[in-house]
Amino acid sequence: MIDGILFPHRRPLRRHALVMNCYYNGLAIIRELGRRGVPVTAMDCERSVGSYSRYARYVRCPNPLTEEENFIEFLLGHGQRYKQRAILFPTNDHWAVALARAKHRLSERFIACVADVEVVESLLDKRRFTERAQRAGWPVPRSWTSADRNEIPPEAYPIVAKPICRRIASNSEQNRRESELFDRLRLTVLQTPEALRRFSEHHADVLAKLFFQEYVRGLSDSMYTVGVYVDAGHNVRGLFSGRKVRGFPPDSGDCIVGEVRGVPRTLKDLTQRICREIGYHGIAEFEFKRDAASGEYRLIEINPRSWSWIGITPSCGVSLPWIAYADLAGVERFDPLESNAPDGSVKWVRLLDDVQNCVYGNRRAGYPEWGMSVGGWFHSLRADRLVIAEFSSDDPTPGLYAAYAKLRALLALVCRKIVARIRSVMRSIGF
Numbered sequence: 001m002i003d004g005i006l007f008p009h010r011r012p013l014r015r016h017a018l019v020m021n022c023y024y025n026g027l028a029i030i031r032e033l034g035r036r037g038v039p040v041t042a043m044d045c046e047r048s049v050g051s052y053s054r055y056a057r058y059v060r061c062p063n064p065l066t067e068e069e070n071f072i073e074f075l076l077g078h079g080q081r082y083k084q085r086a087i088l089f090p091t092n093d094h095w096a097v098a099l100a101r102a103k104h105r106l107s108e109r110f111i112a113c114v115a116d117v118e119v120v121e122s123l124l125d126k127r128r129f130t131e132r133a134q135r136a137g138w139p140v141p142r143s144w145t146s147a148d149r150n151e152i153p154p155e156a157y158p159i160v161a162k163p164i165c166r167r168i169a170s171n172s173e174q175n176r177r178e179s180e181l182f183d184r185l186r187l188t189v190l191q192t193p194e195a196l197r198r199f200s201e202h203h204a205d206v207l208a209k210l211f212f213q214e215y216v217r218g219l220s221d222s223m224y225t226v227g228v229y230v231d232a233g234h235n236v237r238g239l240f241s242g243r244k245v246r247g248f249p250p251d252s253g254d255c256i257v258g259e260v261r262g263v264p265r266t267l268k269d270l271t272q273r274i275c276r277e278i279g280y281h282g283i284a285e286f287e288f289k290r291d292a293a294s295g296e297y298r299l300i301e302i303n304p305r306s307w308s309w310i311g312i313t314p315s316c317g318v319s320l321p322w323i324a325y326a327d328l329a330g331v332e333r334f335d336p337l338e339s340n341a342p343d344g345s346v347k348w349v350r351l352l353d354d355v356q357n358c359v360y361g362n363r364r365a366g367y368p369e370w371g372m373s374v375g376g377w378f379h380s381l382r383a384d385r386l387v388i389a390e391f392s393s394d395d396p397t398p399g400l401y402a403a404y405a406k407l408r409a410l411l412a413l414v415c416r417k418i419v420a421r422i423r424s425v426m427r428s429i430g431f
Contacts, residue, residue: 016086022050025091028311064098068169079109096305098169141214187252218292220247226286238323250367312348347383
C-alpha cells in the first residue's frame with residue numbers, strides 16, 4: 001500500500017499552524033495537519049517543495065540565518081491576522097533557535113512548538129551537549145575540543161571532526177558562509193594524527209568552531225532515530241523509533257530511505273529520562289548509532305525540532321505532528337503512544353533522490369556496494385506501506401515541482417560536462 005490516498009475533508013479547526021522551512025520535513029507536517037482540517041501557512045525565505053502543497057498558503061519571510069531580528073519583527077506583524085494564537089512548527093536548527101530566543105515576545109500571538117532557549121542552544125552546541133552528556137552518564141562517544149586535540153591518544157583513531165554548531169540564527173551575512181562550510185564539514189573522518197594535523201592547518205581559521213569525536217563504526221544504515229513529542233510537563237506523549245536504511249552520502253548523509261524499527265527498551269527509557277532531566281518541550285529527534293563492530297548504541301545528537309523523515313510517523317500509529325498540534329491547540333490530549341508497527345512494515349523514501357543514488361550516485365560517491373539495478377532498487381522498497389516524500393495523489397503539485405527541480409539539476413550537470421569536454425578538446429588542439 002502506498003500512502004497519499006485521498007483523505008476525507010474535515011471542518012477546518014480555527015487555530016492556524018505555521019510551518020517554517022518547507023523542505024520535505026515541512027511538507028510532511030503541512031500535509032498531515034492539512035488533511036486533518038488545520039489551516040496551514042507555509043512560511044519560508046524561498047520557495048521549496050513544501051511551499052507548493054495544496055494544504056498550505058505560502059508566505060515569504062526574512063531568513064533567520066542572517067536576518068534574525070527582521071524575521072521576528074515580520075512574524076509579529078504577520079501574527080496580527082489571526083484571531084487565536086497560531087502554532088509555530090520550526091523544521092530546521094536556525095528557525096528553532098530564532099523562535100526559542102523570541103519565545104516570550106511571540107507568546108502573545110503564537111504558541112511555539114519549541115523548547116526554551118537555554119535547552120535548544122545547549123543541544124545545538126555539540127560541545128556543550130557532549131560535556132553535559134558525559135557528566136550525566138549518557139552513552140555518547142568520547143570527544144575533544146580543538147584546544148586539546150593534540151592530547152587525543154593514538155588508539156582513539158579514527159576520529160571525526162564536526163562543527164560545534166552547523167546552523168544558528170544571527171543577524172550576520174557571514175553566518176551563511178560559515179554554515180555552508182560547516183555543512184561540508186559535518187562529519188570528516190580522520191584516520192591518523194597526521195591527518196588531523198593536515199586538517200587543522202587547512203581549517204585553521206575556523207578551528208575554534210570545531211570539535212573532535214570518537215568515530216562510531218558503521219555507515220548511515222547504522223543510524224537509529226527515536227522521535228518524540230514532549231508536553232509542557234516534560235512527559236513524552238508520542239514516541240516513534242526507526243532506522244535509516246539509506247542516507248546520502250552513504251557514510252553520514254541525510255535520510256533518503258527510513259523504516260519503522262524497534263530499538264531496545266533502554267534507549268526509549270533513556271530518551272524519556274533525558275527529556276525530564278533537561279526540561280524538554282516540543283518535537284525532538286534522538287539520533288543513536290549502533291557500532292558495527294561492538295553492537296553498542298551511542299547517542300550522537302538530539303535535534304530540538306522535527307526531523308527530515310517525520311512523515312513516516314502518521315503511518316505508524318503515532319502522528320507526532322498531530323499529537324503536537326492537538327496538545328498545543330487544546331484540541332485533544334492523548335495518552336502516551338508508541339509506534340508498534342512490525343519492523344520494516346512501513347518505509348519512507350525520497351523517491352527521486354533514492355533511485356538516482358542507487359543507480360549511479362552511490363558508486364560515484366565511493367560506495368559501489370550500495371549501487372543496484374533499477375529492479376533491485378524497486379525490490380528494496382517493498383513494504384506493507386510505503387510513504388513517498390514527494391508524491392501524493394491528493395497533493396500532486398509538490399511531486400511535480402520535485403521532478404522539475406531534479407530534471408533541471410540533471411540537465412545542468414550534463415551541460416557542465418559537455419562544456420568541460422569541449423574545453424578539454426580545444427586545449428588539446430591548441431585553441
